[in-house]
Amino acid sequence: MPRVIEIDPSVVKVPERVISARLGFKGVGKIPEEFKELFKIAWKEVKKASRPFALLEDKICDWNEYLEIEGFKLKSELVKRHLKDCEIITLMVVTLGKTIDEIIERAHESGDELLSYFLDGIASEFVEYAAREIEKILREEKTPMVGGARISPGYGDFPLEVNGWIIETLNGKEFGIRYHPESFILIPRKTITSVMGWRKSG
Amino acid sequence: MDRWELRKILEERVLLLDGAYGTEFMKMGLEGGVPPEILNVEKPDMVLDLQRRYVISGADILITNTFGATPAKLEKHGLERSFDSIVRNAVRIARKASNEKALVFGDLGPTGELPEPIGKGNFDIFYENFRKVAEIMLEEGVDGFILETFSDILELKAAVFAIRDLSKDIFVIAHLTFDEKGRTLTGTDPKNFAVTFEDLDVDALGMNCTLGPEEMLPIFQELSRYTSKFLSVEPNAGMPQIVDGKTIYPVGPEEFADHVDSFWESGVNIIGGCCGTTPKHILLLRRNLGKRAPVERAPKKVIAVTSPSKLVDFEDFVVVGERINPSGRKKLWKAMLDEDIPAIDKEAKEQVEKGAEILDVNFGMERSISLDFAKKIVERLPYTSAPLSLDVQSVDLIEELMRVYPGRPLLNSSRALLREIEERVSILKKYGGILVVLAMEEHVPEDFDDRKKAIEKTLKILNDLDFDTNRIIIDPVVLSLGAGGKAYDTLKTIEYVKTLGLKTTLGLSNISFGLPNRSNYNTAFLIMALERGLDSAIMNPLDETLMKTLEASLVILGKKELPKKSLKTEDEILDTILSGKTEKLLEIVRGMIDSGAAPIEVVEKHLKPAMEEIGRLYDKGKIFLPQLIMASQTAIPSFEFLESKMAGQDGDKIFVIATVKGDVHDIGKNIVASVVKSSGYKVIDLGRDVPNEKVIEAVERYKPIALGLSAMMTTTVLRIGEIVRELKRRNLKVPVIVGGASLNEKLSKELGADFYARNATDVVRFLKELEGREGN
Numbered sequence: 001m002p003r004v005i006e007i008d009p010s011v012v013k014v015p016e017r018v019i020s021a022r023l024g025f026k027g028v029g030k031i032p033e034e035f036k037e038l039f040k041i042a043w044k045e046v047k048k049a050s051r052p053f054a055l056l057e058d059k060i061c062d063w064n065e066y067l068e069i070e071g072f073k074l075k076s077e078l079v080k081r082h083l084k085d086c087e088i089i090t091l092m093v094v095t096l097g098k099t100i101d102e103i104i105e106r107a108h109e110s111g112d113e114l115l116s117y118f119l120d121g122i123a124s125e126f127v128e129y130a131a132r133e134i135e136k137i138l139r140e141e142k143t144p145m146v147g148g149a150r151i152s153p154g155y156g157d158f159p160l161e162v163n164g165w166i167i168e169t170l171n172g173k174e175f176g177i178r179y180h181p182e183s184f185i186l187i188p189r190k191t192i193t194s195v196m197g198w199r200k201s202g
Numbered sequence: 203m204d205r206w207e208l209r210k211i212l213e214e215r216v217l218l219l220d221g222a223y224g225t226e227f228m229k230m231g232l233e234g235g236v237p238p239e240i241l242n243v244e245k246p247d248m249v250l251d252l253q254r255r256y257v258i259s260g261a262d263i264l265i266t267n268t269f270g271a272t273p274a275k276l277e278k279h280g281l282e283r284s285f286d287s288i289v290r291n292a293v294r295i296a297r298k299a300s301n302e303k304a305l306v307f308g309d310l311g312p313t314g315e316l317p318e319p320i321g322k323g324n325f326d327i328f329y330e331n332f333r334k335v336a337e338i339m340l341e342e343g344v345d346g347f348i349l350e351t352f353s354d355i356l357e358l359k360a361a362v363f364a365i366r367d368l369s370k371d372i373f374v375i376a377h378l379t380f381d382e383k384g385r386t387l388t389g390t391d392p393k394n395f396a397v398t399f400e401d402l403d404v405d406a407l408g409m410n411c412t413l414g415p416e417e418m419l420p421i422f423q424e425l426s427r428y429t430s431k432f433l434s435v436e437p438n439a440g441m442p443q444i445v446d447g448k449t450i451y452p453v454g455p456e457e458f459a460d461h462v463d464s465f466w467e468s469g470v471n472i473i474g475g476c477c478g479t480t481p482k483h484i485l486l487l488r489r490n491l492g493k494r495a496p497v498e499r500a501p502k503k504v505i506a507v508t509s510p511s512k513l514v515d516f517e518d519f520v521v522v523g524e525r526i527n528p529s530g531r532k533k534l535w536k537a538m539l540d541e542d543i544p545a546i547d548k549e550a551k552e553q554v555e556k557g558a559e560i561l562d563v564n565f566g567m568e569r570s571i572s573l574d575f576a577k578k579i580v581e582r583l584p585y586t587s588a589p590l591s592l593d594v595q596s597v598d599l600i601e602e603l604m605r606v607y608p609g610r611p612l613l614n615s616s617r618a619l620l621r622e623i624e625e626r627v628s629i630l631k632k633y634g635g636i637l638v639v640l641a642m643e644e645h646v647p648e649d650f651d652d653r654k655k656a657i658e659k660t661l662k663i664l665n666d667l668d669f670d671t672n673r674i675i676i677d678p679v680v681l682s683l684g685a686g687g688k689a690y691d692t693l694k695t696i697e698y699v700k701t702l703g704l705k706t707t708l709g710l711s712n713i714s715f716g717l718p719n720r721s722n723y724n725t726a727f728l729i730m731a732l733e734r735g736l737d738s739a740i741m742n743p744l745d746e747t748l749m750k751t752l753e754a755s756l757v758i759l760g761k762k763e764l765p766k767k768s769l770k771t772e773d774e775i776l777d778t779i780l781s782g783k784t785e786k787l788l789e790i791v792r793g794m795i796d797s798g799a800a801p802i803e804v805v806e807k808h809l810k811p812a813m814e815e816i817g818r819l820y821d822k823g824k825i826f827l828p829q830l831i832m833a834s835q836t837a838i839p840s841f842e843f844l845e846s847k848m849a850g851q852d853g854d855k856i857f858v859i860a861t862v863k864g865d866v867h868d869i870g871k872n873i874v875a876s877v878v879k880s881s882g883y884k885v886i887d888l889g890r891d892v893p894n895e896k897v898i899e900a901v902e903r904y905k906p907i908a909l910g911l912s913a914m915m916t917t918t919v920l921r922i923g924e925i926v927r928e929l930k931r932r933n934l935k936v937p938v939i940v941g942g943a944s945l946n947e948k949l950s951k952e953l954g955a956d957f958y959a960r961n962a963t964d965v966v967r968f969l970k971e972l973e974g975r976e977g978n
Contacts, residue, residue: 017419018464136460146493149466160917183865183918
């Protein structure tokens with residue numbers, strides 16, 4: 001069974017410049033005044049509706065031409081580059097849960113496209129920064145081992161299909177996390193998978 | 203470790219620098235006003251202790267305690283006699299502290315003087331200072347150099363040259379310090395920094411001090427966009443605050459280290475801390491950084507020249523002012539001989555005021571002008587006026603001037619002769635810059651073929667010299683009509699150079715030399731040359747007719763916008779929509795209907811044009827996506843109201859839209875649906891994860907003007923191809939518009955789509971095109 005870590009939404013801090021950029025305010029660095037009120041409402045909704053948690057499991061690395069984990073090949077140059085020399089990897093999935101998806105959908109169906117758009121953008125960054133909180137915990141816990149970068153399927157040549165393997169390995173279904181069998185898109189939508197490699201220090 | 207080994211390591215790993223020295227020494231008892239460098243001699247154990255703590259905290263690179271150790275700076279504290287021991291001891295202490303676990307980099311900070319004309323420094327003074335420090339550090343065996351907290355690119359260049367003249371095998375990091383607006387004290391922004399130093403023999407560029415990590419990040423990201431060098435960063439522990447008479451830095455170690463991911467994503471190769479950071483900051487940076495490979499970047503190449511505060515990009519048409527040229531100008535020649543700097547200044551400023559972006563500087567009979575005067579002009583004008591084009595022939599003079607030029611100049615020019623090009627390229631490789639190459643060999647070209655031959659020869663020489671063709675601009679050679687020159691050959695050459703993907707410039711006034719009414723010929727020729735793609739001209743900006751015609755020509759050719767209007771318009775409907783006032787818009791629309799306007803008239807003459815204008819504003823970047831969405835949302839109820847008034851009338855243009863099977867992303871699709879609806883179309887939104895069959899059925903049922911398909915993922919785009927094939931098989935003729943993060947123009951065509959839409963306004967544009975075709 002995977003390890004489960006619940007994340008307190010109040011500890012997840014997302015810089016305003018990040019949300020501003022995500023929402024399309026190019027080069028502005030903050031939420032413009034005329035959208036501040038809407039932003040506050042959306043931000044509050046996202047925090048209220050999110051039940052962020054992570055599923056994690058460590059696996060031993062087997063390096064051949066590519067990194068193999070229990071026979072599963074991670075065929076990707078990006079993986080080779082960022083997980084080079086790792087002895088252990090952590091498989092991780094972080095999700096905000098399904099309620100936020102429902103709230104985004106409701107806003108769209110009510111015709112409030114702008115609110116729906118804000119909720120979606122903020123939630124996308126919220127789950128990313130929730131993942132960073134998990135990352136910090138792991139780096140602390142695994143000292144003296146040293147972690148590399150956290151990378152996700154869909155980056156570079158890291159195939160999206162790996163989402164399926166990660167969700168299956170972590171028993172995601174039991175925790176309400178699935179993947180679309182054709183597209184490997186994750187459901188709930190505000191869910192991300194990643195891998196992190198660990199090496200001995202020195 | 204030498205430069206090449208370290209470069210290899212940096213390809214695979216992000217390294218950690220140490221943290222602050224000054225603020226830490228003050229906590230350890232150093233009195234205010236006492237330079238920390240003296241500790242190397244008087245209290246070496248204090249320095250050793252701090253550096254050991256940085257090593258224990260995980261720093262990969264220690265910097266020497268020599269930030270203020272240039273002779274000029276030490277002299278201000280009466281410490282110039284201790285200069286040698288201060289610097290030597292600094293390296294020895296750092297080496298001892300490193301215990302072979304960390305590299306030792308020699309730290310050089312600025313001299314404290316700004317260059318003339320804004321200060322009392324100059325290139326030679328800076329160079330000498332840095333050379334003296336660097337010499338000792340190299341003797342003592344540093345692994346590299348870091349140039350920290352510089353505010354001026356001339357001083358930074360001098361430091362780089364001082365080191366490189368001593369060693370080609372040592373790693374060099376060059377930092378500027380930027381304020382919150384992203385500028386140094388002398389006005390350089392990160393793009394300018396990147397472009398100016400791209401040509402120079404420096405391994406890494408970066409920034410430190412003045413700002414905390416949050417404020418520094420966007421400025422760092424801008425640098426990252428334009429440089430191919432390694433990237434380095436050392437933020438402060440926040441913006442300093444005075445509390446109870448003490449300076450404190452508010453960003454603690456945890457918060458500081460939280461920024462690692464953001465800098466890493468932006469391409470950092472070396473990260474550390476500046477003022478206010480402590481060994482604890484470095485420890486947590488180490489923890490969060492771990493052992494990471496850097497992200498790969500694809501920086502943008504820019505063809506530009508620079509001065510400290512200006513960057514002139516040849517992406518837009520560039521006016522090079524021709525008037526600092528004593529040929530035929532007795533007064534100017536006399537001013538040069540008299541070394542009358544104010545007179546040259548005046549010539550420069552006048553031209554810039556009238557629109558010159560670069561100033562061509564020609565000293566006439568170069569041997570008659572003192573080197574000192576020429577250097578003063580070249581050092582001065584970029585600060586007071588604009589970047590320069592150095593119209594200089596003597597190779598020795600070129601080298602002297604390029605060395606002291608504060609920025610990246612244009613070098614005007616070389617003929618297409620091996621020796622000439624070689625000499626100039628050699629100088630440019632060392633000092634940076636762009637070379638103008640004439641399309642002529644030994645003799646004046648007779649025709650287009652001569653020019654073409656010269657250009658081909660130039661390209662071959664540059665290839666053999668391994669010189670980037672982004673660093674040359676071709677002059678197609680303008681000959682005076684009065685002397686029998688054929689303007690057409692020059693114009694044809696411009697066209698030819700454009701096919702090679704190269705930039706062009708020319709001496710415009712040459713066309714009319716010796717003729718009356720010169721302005722008329724110059725203007726006419728410029729228009730013709732612009733139409734053929736001319737990128738720049740050395741011309742007279744004081745000629746008002748010429749400049750006004752240039753402006754108008756650029757607008758006509760679509761290379762410049764008409765003068766900007768503010769977002770506020772006289773159109774009440776447009777303003778109401780942009781302000782998001784849904785109810786007010788409904789009121790206005792109802793008012794129009796009550797006054798007798800036909801609903802279709804309100805739609806076609808008011809609402810649709812307003813939404814088209816909003817689409818244009820979005821395309822030009824005058825409004826952002828949220829404003830576009832808000833505008834659509836504001837307009838939709840009014841469209842729906844008018845639609846209800848038109849019920850039963852023919853002519854509903856239907857647009858069917860769906861996100862394909864397997865894809866659950868629909869935000870983009872929803873935005874498109876909203877914007878299309880607010881442009882007067884009826885939208886049938888099938889939702890997301892829609893099976894192919896359902897899409898086909900909708901097309902059969904609604905007979906839409908077009909079908910829109912959204913696919914976000916590489917794993918779902920193939921559905922588009924399946925749907926297009928099925929539509930063809932069933933002979934359902936409907937244009938298909940596609941969009942989504944994984945798509946592009948090429949892939950869309952391969953999948954059989956008719957249009958690829960980058961955004962919602964593209965979709966509306968295609969729909970209108972289709973309507974237009976139907977009408978025909």
